[in-house]
Amino acid sequence: MAMDGAARARFLKRLGRPFPGEDLFDSVPDTVYFVKDADGRYVAVNRTLAERTGFSTKEELIGRTAREVFPGLLGERIAEQDRAVLADGRPIHARLELHLYPGGTQGWCLTWKEPIHGTDGRIVGLSGISRDLQSPAGPAREMADVARALDHVRRHVDTALRAGDLARRAGLSAYQLDQRIRALFGISTRQYIVRTRMDLACTRLRGSDAAIGEVALDCGYADQAAFARQFHRSVGLTPRQYRRLARAHPAD
Numbered sequence: 001m002a003m004d005g006a007a008r009a010r011f012l013k014r015l016g017r018p019f020p021g022e023d024l025f026d027s028v029p030d031t032v033y034f035v036k037d038a039d040g041r042y043v044a045v046n047r048t049l050a051e052r053t054g055f056s057t058k059e060e061l062i063g064r065t066a067r068e069v070f071p072g073l074l075g076e077r078i079a080e081q082d083r084a085v086l087a088d089g090r091p092i093h094a095r096l097e098l099h100l101y102p103g104g105t106q107g108w109c110l111t112w113k114e115p116i117h118g119t120d121g122r123i124v125g126l127s128g129i130s131r132d133l134q135s136p137a138g139p140a141r142e143m144a145d146v147a148r149a150l151d152h153v154r155r156h157v158d159t160a161l162r163a164g165d166l167a168r169r170a171g172l173s174a175y176q177l178d179q180r181i182r183a184l185f186g187i188s189t190r191q192y193i194v195r196t197r198m199d200l201a202c203t204r205l206r207g208s209d210a211a212i213g214e215v216a217l218d219c220g221y222a223d224q225a226a227f228a229r230q231f232h233r234s235v236g237l238t239p240r241q242y243r244r245l246a247r248a249h250p251a252d
Contacts, residue, residue, distance in 0.1 A: 011037050011043050011124070011125065022035075022044050022045075022046065025046035025048070025129070026046050026047045026048075028046070028048065029048055030048075030131060030132040031046075031048060031129050031130065031131045031132070032045075032046065032048050032049045032052065032099070032109075032129060032130040032131075033045065033046040033048070033049065033128075033129050034046075034049060034127070034128055034129075035116070035125060035126070035127045036082060036125050036126050036127075037124065037125045038086055038123065038124050038125055039065070040065045040066060040079060040082040040083065040086070041062075041063050041064060041065055042061045042062055042063065042064055042065075042069070043062060043063075043125065044062075045058050045061050045062075046058070049061065053069050053070065065079060066078035066079040066082060067079050074098070074099075081113070082113075082126060085113050085114075085115055085126050086115065086123055086125075086126060088203075088207070089115045089123055089203060089206075089207050090115075090199075090200065090203045091112070091113060091114045091115065091199070091203065092111060092112060092113040092114075092128070093112055093195075093199055094110045094111075094112060094184075094185060095110065095111045095112075095150075095154075096108065096109075096110060096143070096146065096147045096150055096184060097109060097110075097111055097130075097147060098144075098147075099111070099130050099132075107132060107133070108132075108133045108143050108147075109130045109131055109132050109133060110130070110131050110133065110184070111128065111129070111130040111131075112128055112129050112130075113126050113127070113128035114126060114127055114128065133184075142170070142171075142172065142180070143180075145169075145170040145171050145172065146170050146172075146177065146180050146181070146184075148169060148170065149166045149167070149169045149170040149177065150181075150192070152166065152169055153166065153192065153193055153196050154196060157193075157196055157197055157200055157218075157219060157220055158217065158218050158219065158220050159220060160220070161193050161220065163177065163178065163189040163190060163193075166189060167189075174189070177189055194230065194234065195234075197219040197220055197221075197230075198219075198230070198231065198234045198235065200218065200219050201215055201216075201218075201219045201227075201231055201239070202235070202242065202246075204218060204219075205239055205242055205243040205246065206243070206246040206247075212224060212227075212228070212239050212240065215227070215239065216228075227239070
């Protein structure tokens, strides 16, 4: 169902500010940009997304969902990803995944998604980008295996995660996996695991009243003190300081 001007205006009113970056990303051909409302419908896109999905204008995408825009399982996967971000407010940072390239072919990209909070603090939508990988970190057959290993980190962040185990999941040596991850993200396998845990910790501290010890367990730390030390090294604040600051200055 298409979104009319009034519906778009209502979304903007709840958002309390204009869409950031829409004009800027029209000039970036290797990056898809989008904003969606709480029902997963597009309310802003760039020209790249319109071109890759076969629409003549950006306006034709407004009001449509991922299922209506992307074919088959790809649309289902994107829609499910959107629902998760909208439901729990957990952002997606540099997720390696397949996406559409010009001409309808598939290629690897890194995707970011962030929840959008309205003036009342509630999640009213999400914004995101998907950036093409210009220099693949390895052969295409290996990229899918690397993506599965990284997905295992996200899905099992509360368990013990070791570089050697992840490498075996990817069918690579620990050195090869480390080189792929460094090429993609500029950090080591171990640093990727820590970053994933700290991203989750920040989300849990901002969005819940869970005890620090519970957050530590959710992020794979059986020792609360070890979690607090790592959080301070990564963020520069203790978990309690971060929670107080985040609540004193909630996301716009």
